[in-house]
Amino acid sequence: MRDLGVVVGSLPTGPLNAITDVPGVWVGQTTIATGDLNTGVTAIVPPGYADGLPAAVAVGNGYGKLVGSTQVDELGVIETPILLTGTLSVFRVADALVGWLLDRDPEATSLNPVVGETNDRFLSDIRRRPITPEHVHAALDSASSDLPAEGCVGAGTGTAALGFKAGIGTASRVVEHGTVGALVQSNFSGLLTVLGTPIPAEPIDAEGNSCMIVVATDLGVDARQLGRLARRAIFALARVGSDYAPGSGDYAIAFTTRRGVFADRDLREPFQAVTESVEEALLNSLTMAHTTTGYGGNTAHAVPHDLIRALTTGSGRAS
Template sequence: MHSPRRVRELGVVVGTLPTGPLNAITDVPGVLVGQTTITGDGLNTGVTAIVPDGWADALPAAVAVGNGYGKLVGTTQLDELGVIETPILLTGTLSTFRVADALITWLLDRDPRATSLNPIVGETNDGYLSDIRRRPVTSADVHTALDTASSALPAEGCVGAGTGTTALGFKAGIGTASRSLRPAPGVGGVPGAVGVLVQANFSGLLTVLGRPIPAPRIDADGNSCMIVVATDLPLDSRQLGRLARRAIFAMGRVGSDYAPGSGDYAIAFTTARAASYADRDLRAPFQAVTEATEEALLNSLTMATTTTGFRGRTARALPHHLITDALAGH
């Protein structure tokens, strides 16, 4: 049994851009994360809430769909208007609609005049390790995740919406990472941060910095990935859509096989209000989101622990020595 460690603690440095202070989505100013974890009695599930400052006044946003085999509540309005007007919540597949309803209640309590709301709730299928048909997530679980959201380093691995997920043959879960952009003099763009949080639950052959690491097969139900990208760069919704697509591309860097039953989605939003970023300057943000997504996915694995759940099924944690051995001498 190993202790959870972030991938950088194992000597793995993804890309060349510097990280933010926490190397997390909460490095983006005004972005908070809260989580509720549900375990025991055949359950391994929960809720992860991404709560950006200013959500009530609508923030520029976009969604990218790698494969639409999933449930992502609120996407049509998000795509039509190019904004989010609520926090973004993640959970297990069959709890999606209970979480959306609980989010609406939370929102109505804060705005007595509201008559139309567009909750954003995504999911992956944690039915291999959790009795998914019980739909155990309650309104109290959702409200706790929202009310306790903070700017601290979010917990990773077997927590929140990642409590019962697996990826690339190993136990996975929640992962996060960030990149800091400080354009050099004479280079286009403005300073800012790009942060990513993932709920990893997909198949393929784990690949770390280009080196494959075989894993035992897990016959898990459903293989999907939810990716949330946050930034404070002054991007419009079209440009955020371009960032979101790069996040899905980054799944391939860790070995995703983009299986036909996988719901692979990325939502990107900015806390900046006025778009003023030139398309020709997007190279650095593209690199930032690609690197941060790759590292967040690896963190979701190295921070997870072996879990036994529903019907005695077990998903084993990624042995850290497999990474260090594969990268020895490189």
């Protein structure tokens, strides 16, 4: 979005404007794009996950399959990487993640894999469930602190949002004492809105749409406070035009890489950082995607960059 002259919010970004600006957080992805199959895996790998990291889940609408969410709610921790994929592959991905973890810890007897999904059936033959352990392991093994690829990659290869082709997006904000980063898998309905300006699109008949949001930080917040951050991530969907459809599974997972003590009165700036980074990540997930024709000849068109420039500049909203 920044390449189009559109700047979301007022807080500064991290060096990469990505979730990997949070120290130690890595991202890896595996992409399958072969005609009728447009899907993949996106892995968010926090540092020290095996020791348990404070975490929380917020549910905007629970029409989805977020494996492992109840234990995160109960204990307020994550103990594995967070993986994203297509709906009917979520169970295979969870099993492959457990296998990957067991290979690395011969003493483990209980693990809580955290795997989310959105429904990419419009562009991918979802019933084939093409994800294999090799795809999952490749995403995990390739994870790095580099700028993650955005758009039609990983778990976002076959997704669409707000009438356009979408996918993976990321962004970050720097606040006092730390960084907040977000990564999204966009696949939901509504009217694309850029800084209050509607961007018209032909509707896509792609039921089962959802959005997965992962928020990372190195602030010393606890699980309860992370729940408050996660809820702000869900709120950010409205800023880009989500209609929160009844068949949409809208989830946010928030975690921190650092334990500490943080006063609730000091959450104003982190709240703003979450809202801004999620909003920009959602917009990046669309502007970084390309037109894709997939299963059954269905096509999701990329949002026209010139249209965004024209409409936002015309309303005085582009920088």
